[in-house]
Amino acid sequence: MKIVVRVKLMPDAGQASALERTLSAANEAANRVSVVAFERFGLRARELPLRKLCYGELKAQGFGAQAAQHIIKRTVDAYTTLRANIRNGRLGGEGSPRRRKATSEPVRFRRYAAHTYDDRCLSWNYDAQTVSIWTLDGRMKNVRFACSPGALKQLVESRQGESDLVFRDGKWFVTATCEVPEAPQFAPKDWIGVDRGVVNLATTSDGDNYQGRRLDRYRRWQARKRAELQAKKTRSAKQLLHKRARREARHATYINHAVSKQVVVVAARTGRGIAVEELSGIRGRVTVPRDQRARLSSWPFHRLGQFLAYKARRAGVPFLEVDPAYTSQHCPRCGHTERANRPDRDTFRCRRCGLAGPADHVAGVNVRQRARSAWVFVNMPEPAPAKANG
Known part of the structure; x- marks a missing residue:
């Protein structure tokens, strides 16, 4: 690779x-x-x-x-x-x-x-x-x-x-x-489902939660600093703006490297694959209030997925992208899917069987289940050709 x-x-x-x-x-x-x-x-x-x-x-x-x-x-x-x-x-x-x-x-x-x-x-x-x-x-x-x-x-x-x-x-x-050579890919014993989000950068089906609160706070601080420097309109302020131009992006890249490395290490140690939601085009499908647009546009989910994919390939860990539809509204125990299953951003509560828990964790479990089904389908042996009569 x-x-x-x-x-x-x-x-x-x-x-x-x-x-x-x-x-x-x-x-x-x-x-x-x-x-x-x-x-x-x-x-x-x-x-x-x-x-x-x-x-x-x-x-x-x-x-x-x-x-x-x-x-x-x-x-x-x-x-x-x-x-x-x-x-x-x-x-x-x-x-x-x-x-x-x-x-x-x-x-x-x-x-x-x-x-x-x-x-x-x-x-x-x-x-x-x-x-x-x-x-x-x-x-x-x-x-x-x-x-x-x-x-x-x-x-x-x-x-x-x-x-x-x-x-x-x-x-x-x-x-x-x-x-660089890729490690030979092993057959996974199971899968780690990873749900990517804005408040929580990544939540795994094991319950590990990598919060984005510090990154979000850092971005707000950077935005305030940029606004203060832009308001001064002096030469030194412009020089400082130029100097700080890509600092926020470098910090987000570092965070994504750290999170993806930890997930891949756990997967390699336990002999499991990594599954994530296929989120390409999500910014065009989602409508958010005006005050949330900057937060959504700076959400580094794509880079996190790229880091997970290439680090998994280097370690020989299987990697899958699965259908993201209704992962946060689907009950992994009884299969009931309803918007009311998620009464707020942080909580999941099934209206049919009563299963409750953190919404991002439930989404990670659903991603894991879809990866299990997808892996079985991909590796299903081809049927033997029918023998001709006579």
């Missing part, structure tokens, strides 16, 4: 200037290629025809052969992603404003969007912790990088494929792709 390792580059002033010029020029060239692709092929851009149209021009502008190829490939990949988003409904239905805007103009690349490098354009010296990287000003050698000992070990053992040059908040990074 593929994972990424990010290292921080520490270029001197001259190296940073060359990197900035190269990244900006690469994205400007990608925008020109995107215009050609849109005018000639619409959203159906293909790499080989686009290469015939744009490769010579890119070479004439000073880009090396590999850099020119990557600019064209990035553009084609952007249109492929756009088509996939349209096909999956992520941009709304036919005629929706978002979809109409996305399909009426060429794909645009930000000035400092990440640019792809392969091993011909970027080489690593792990002992000296330096990289040699191609730029428009020539090959720059001995650009230092910093990372943790664990990340360096991961790079040495399993780095392969392409890397991305990233410029963010005045800092330079290289994101490298590593191919």
Whole structure:
């Protein structure tokens, strides 16, 4: 399986200037290629025809052969992603404003969007912790990088494929792709159902509850700080806002890593699989009051599901996504489903058999039961072919 390792580059002033010029020029060239692709092929851009149209021009502008190829490939990949988003409904239905805007103009690349490098354009010296990287000003050698000992070990053992040059908040990074082996997946003895929520980030069928109260409080504090700084409208306030830009997202990522790691460790130790609800598109299906919209939009359920999935794969733990319909209103004991079974957000009380408990725990139990049924169905042996008479 593929994972990424990010290292921080520490270029001197001259190296940073060359990197900035190269990244900006690469994205400007990608925008020109995107215009050609849109005018000639619409959203159906293909790499080989686009290469015939744009490769010579890119070479004439000073880009090396590999850099020119990557600019064209990035553009084609952007249109492929756009088509996939349209096909999956992520941009709304036919005629929706978002979809109409996305399909009426060429794909645009930000000035400092990440640019792809392969091993011909970027080489690593792990002992000296330096990289040699191609730029428009020539090959720059001995650009230092910093990372943790664990990340360096991961790079040495399993780095392969392409890397991305990233410029963010005045800092330079290289994101490298590593191919790590997956542990063989075991046959689960049972399943751990995980219910994801806003107040409780995750609640398992075992009754373990990972509360989101601290994260929610941290987000409210960050929102107040942003409002105070924005109200000042001074240069120093704007600098502080820029400095704090992604702090909240990094904190939420850390929390999700911690929660998913604990769930996977318990599953691996007990020989069980992990099951979650399939929640894609839930923000478009759910209507909430105005004062709750920011809270719902910042709900990190998708990232938590991604972390659970990839950590489970690395540990050999089976992972399933099940139908989320009525998991918080369905009684796991008698099967009765009714909205009145959940009189409030925190409580479940079956109107038929009287089963009561925390609503999120009951939802986790329902997820576990659906995973049991789904696993049996998936692993059901195929019927033997009928014998012909005579």
